Amino acid sequence: MTEQQQQNLGKKVTVMGCGYVGKAVASYWYEKGYYVTGTTTREEKISDLETITHRSIVMRGDELEAVEKVINNQETILVSIAPISDRQVDAEAYAQTYLPTAKNLVTALTSNSTVKQVIYLSSGSVYGDKKGEWVDENSSLYTESDYNKVLVEAEKIVLELNRDDINVCLLRLGGIYGPKRELDKRIGRMAGKILPGDGSNYVAWIHLDDVVSAVEFINKKGCHGVYNLVNDVKLTSKELCDLICDRQQLERVSWDDSKPPFSALNARVDNSKIKQEGYKFIYDDTLV
Numbered sequence: 001m002t003e004q005q006q007q008n009l010g011k012k013v014t015v016m017g018c019g020y021v022g023k024a025v026a027s028y029w030y031e032k033g034y035y036v037t038g039t040t041t042r043e044e045k046i047s048d049l050e051t052i053t054h055r056s057i058v059m060r061g062d063e064l065e066a067v068e069k070v071i072n073n074q075e076t077i078l079v080s081i082a083p084i085s086d087r088q089v090d091a092e093a094y095a096q097t098y099l100p101t102a103k104n105l106v107t108a109l110t111s112n113s114t115v116k117q118v119i120y121l122s123s124g125s126v127y128g129d130k131k132g133e134w135v136d137e138n139s140s141l142y143t144e145s146d147y148n149k150v151l152v153e154a155e156k157i158v159l160e161l162n163r164d165d166i167n168v169c170l171l172r173l174g175g176i177y178g179p180k181r182e183l184d185k186r187i188g189r190m191a192g193k194i195l196p197g198d199g200s201n202y203v204a205w206i207h208l209d210d211v212v213s214a215v216e217f218i219n220k221k222g223c224h225g226v227y228n229l230v231n232d233v234k235l236t237s238k239e240l241c242d243l244i245c246d247r248q249q250l251e252r253v254s255w256d257d258s259k260p261p262f263s264a265l266n267a268r269v270d271n272s273k274i275k276q277e278g279y280k281f282i283y284d285d286t287l288v
């Protein structure tokens, strides 16, 4: 056993929502020697989780008792939930996923004495359309769209947890890329096609490895408050698509400016706060 595994041994950490990110964090923590609990809403995923957790639980965030049980005796909770669907879901499904979980977590934490760190994953899209301006953690949030209303409301609920002995850290993530979600493949599939919008909106990205690594950084350091977690790349949708198509020698994407863009975000998201905290990006400017 390594020295680090020995230090972490027995520390109880929970990943609520073992999806793309949650599984990667659970697996990392498992290897580092933590005692890992992972949750899913689906019984059929349990056998998969058994190899990367010590305890795998089927639960939903809208069940208060289940949330209370899961966080019982834990030290760190990562909340990494997102609506279950392969397609874009409606705002109501968004609300049904994020809001009850946030509320129940806060309620459950008010009577819990073991949890010292909560890490809640949110999205940089909460800044909305800022006409390509720079935004940081103090910038205004865009609540005109029904989706963003939900994300912002969930953030508010989590941040209102008023306990001096619990660090509540909210990470606003860029679009996640990494193994199985490679930009080369995702954007490559669009080559030669027409996308909605004029492509001039700034988007933000973060590699899966950086999400995992930043979550552990926050967990180890004990951070509180809001942090943007996006890499250094500041490109518009068009610049990004051109770059990725060109480097694979694919036909470029075209744009239809009569339609609204997919992404709610049009801002250059500043990541200095987390850097000043001491976090070092693995993929600060590499898009894979």
Ligand SMILES: NC(=O)c1ccc[n+]([C@@H]2O[C@H](COP(=O)([O-])OP(=O)(O)OC[C@H]3O[C@@H](n4cnc5c(N)ncnc54)[C@H](OP(=O)(O)O)[C@@H]3O)[C@@H](O)[C@H]2O)c1
Pocket: 016, 017, 018, 019, 020, 021, 022, 039, 040, 041, 042, 045, 059, 060, 061, 062, 079, 080, 081, 082, 083, 084, 096, 097, 101, 121, 122, 123, 124, 173, 174, 175, 176, 177
């Ligand atoms: N993907 C991105 O590009 C992106 C960008 C910005 C922010 N984020 C944020 O990053 C986090 C992780 O994203 P991801 O891509 O890893 O999501 P994902 O792969 O869709 O995983 C979501 C997880 O949440 C679980 N879940 C869904 N509804 C739930 C509920 N009501 N109660 C409890 N658990 C529930 C799912 O359960 P099952 O195991 O049953 O599926 C799954 O484990 C999310 O908070 C998301 O908002 C993601």
